[in-house]
Amino acid sequence: MPRVDEFGLIRLLTGGRSNPARVEQGPAGTGDGVAVGIGDDAAVLDGRSGFQWVVTCDTMVRDIHFKPETMTYEAIGYKAMASNISDLAAMGAIPRFAVVALSVPADMETEALRELYDGLYACANRYGVAVVGGDTTSCPRDMTVSVTAIGEVETDRALLRSGARPGDTVFVTGPLGLSAAGLHLLLAAGRSAYDLAGLPEERQRLVRAHQFPQPQVEAGRILVRSGLGRSQNDVSDGLASEAWELAEASGCVIRLEETLLPVDSALSGYAREAGLNPLELMLYGGEDYRLTGTVRGEDAAAVQALFDAEGLEFHVVGHVLADEDSATPGVLLKRRDGSISPLQKRGYNHFKEDQSADA
């Protein structure tokens, strides 16, 4: 029998479901209220005048998405909230509300649970998110932290994966691979790395990137407010995977360039000492929660100026090929030596193999 962790199964189970008729309609003319359903970073629903709601849900499971050796309780809470806020940022939305479903072993200590909530609320407060409800239950053995986040975006302005077009410039909003390097460091060093004060500043940066990622809400808002964003994804499963999603949803070919990828000195330093390939970390390391997407080629300089004015990072890392080169959607990488080759379509492996799928 096929198993639940097989790729694409969840999509299969949810993708073909019909959208129901309403039992009782809201105000006339709104249809069923679903502007964008399953399949992007978040769903888009009719909101109050001029706005749409954006809804997303992301779960973290112990020993699947994190281990006690790699995450403090505070970090677990913070990151569970951050990954959802990042999905809203990917749509260009303003984060507003969150609901938390927590299932934890019955013998979990109060202090640990308090730290977990501290992390959830620290992230929520930082991004102006009101935690409006939730359900906390015990679980026989595992621990799951599931957050549903709700944001708002101006009507029909949400940044979807499907908006990339030939001639677009591909961007990222900061250096990548730091979270994966931080995970590697934590797995190698164990809990001792929790004591950040004992680590050199650059190592601290890697650990913080893994434990307390910062969703790029302001970057997404610049792209929506300016009207210059065309397509977008957040980097949760690694740049290669996100670029593939953009390419497939948009029906285009994206070419990334190795020499354009921003490199953080903490990443390159750690990779060198640990014998890791920094390019591998930048392309296939996940959970950086930076944004990647596209703007029109002719708008790239204007967007760069908008980001510069806000003190935010904006890096051009490639472009969308012309139509005649786009028979089959895909992602290419132009390497430092000038060679061009297809980029593997694989996502981020937390510990061995990725067993999650957004439905």
Add this chain to the structure above:
Amino acid sequence: MPRVDEFGLIRLLTGGRSNPARVEQGPAGTGDGVAVGIGDDAAVLDGRSGFQWVVTCDTMVRDIHFKPETMTYEAIGYKAMASNISDLAAMGAIPRFAVVALSVPADMETEALRELYDGLYACANRYGVAVVGGDTTSCPRDMTVSVTAIGEVETDRALLRSGARPGDTVFVTGPLGLSAAGLHLLLAAGRSAYDLAGLPEERQRLVRAHQFPQPQVEAGRILVRSGLGRSQNDVSDGLASEAWELAEASGCVIRLEETLLPVDSALSGYAREAGLNPLELMLYGGEDYRLTGTVRGEDAAAVQALFDAEGLEFHVVGHVLADEDSATPGVLLKRRDGSISPLQKRGYNHFKEDQSADA
């Protein structure tokens, strides 16, 4: 150290958290957009003109809230959706959207997962709910099904727990205890009870009440549309527990009358044969997902007529005592013999002790 399953701990951890300032405000004049926060069946948020959003979240965990002997996969999915729709019904809201977070063991078979989704969607479709997203992950050992449901209600018309007042009439929207009796039957009979065709019709009704509960959305809507509903709760933890919540939130004393409680013949028949106390099942059996609440005493006949016209059940089961008798909130039961005694403030025990708490 205190443990997570201690009563009230979750409220303690979430109740004192401050509501954050917005990073970027929505349209002027909406404040933070939270009309009702943590502490009722659902949160109430600013919606489009004339409406508010109602958001709720409820989780079912294997071996805590159900066992394989008591629930088919289809029933697990159906009931997980139903319990959330019931929270919306309790607020008098129109269910509209849902997001599903599913964590299941990696070796769960595809067919089982498909049945679980079938159940989720069957319930969603029945109540006009669009499933707009979710996250399905594997879990090392446990199974959790967490649903976040979103509904709409006319602005400031949501039925809260806190609206009961002296002189109000207390109602329930149908007989209670059937789900608890169904659970008892399933635990006694095991999976053989899954074969409903082999059971007498009245036994089938008990099993269906436990496995496929029917949230009372239309009842809640009658009470909102008519403007006659004053307070409301859904019966998830048993009538006694729900009445206590109404009494404490409203600061009043509720007196229920044993002779007024509607009795289902399937329940009384099963209780007799199994040696169970039917009153115990009706007061402390949970998961019937009927509604209980209050209307003004002088409005009770009009509400009864509205329910009759729709072919829905409405049973007066008690009243809210006059102010002079309400020094301390609480719930009394007038028994068949005329004696009046306080009703225990305890909830529904799934198998041994209830380890969940709505945050």
